[in-house]
Amino acid sequence: YCKYGNFLDALACGDELVHKGATPTVATYNTLIYGFCKWGKMIEARVLFFHMLKKDLEPDLVSYNTLIYGYCRVGNIEEAFHLYDEIRSSDCVVPSVITYNTLIDGLCRSGDLDEAQRLKEVMTCHGFLPDVFTYTILVNGSCKMGDFSLAKDFFDEMLLEGLEPDCYAYTTRMVREMRVGAAYEALHLREEMVEKGILPSLITYNVLIDGLWKSGDYEEAKHLLQKMVQGGFFPDCVTYTCLINYYAEKGQLIEARKLFVDMIIRGLSPS
């Protein structure tokens, strides 16, 4: 219920359990808090946080990380750091790599890449080594700010640190390659990950297909569409939008409409 934003059902479910004699734990509250945070409802999340305190339940690291995540996603970096300071001065809760990754992502999303980099140094000083998440966040953040050279530096640094990129890391790097017009490098990365036994995801395919399509390499794009289906992934709304948008921009509305109809026939609902 929480993940899908059905707060009322989630809360009703919790009430029912309480009536039946069950006791909510910190994890129960964390789940609810996460539900509100994910949908940007920070006031409600905070209310639950206080509710937990009132019930003599000690918020744990997950509670704090979840709130930090929520504040970052609504762009309230100040409040996120306020909570971080609270953890740091607390005796019972200690930050983790996840705390730092969440804050670094928040800084990247607010456009403060410099501060994000600084925090990466800070976490290292505090004995938390950046992991694949940290680097993926920074590669993505650099790309979003248009600094593709920095994005590559972060990816390379991750390898130098002996970390093994996963599907997310590879896909993020592929976005970078597509943005700098190096479609073939992106394709090469896909082969590399497959050789390492890492399966590309639907998003990986969407990134490649979108990039290839925009670069005019329709043959390769179609080839990948086939590979994607062979791999058990079916085109989703994003895949279709990539192609529809291309035709729409070129003014080929009949072609665009064909794809749109095809998408509906396949049972996909437009966003």
Next chain:
RNA sequence: UUCCAAUCUGAUAC
């Protein structure tokens, strides 16, 4: 016997 299942961070189009 130690299996499965519960809470926190990262990637794509518009």
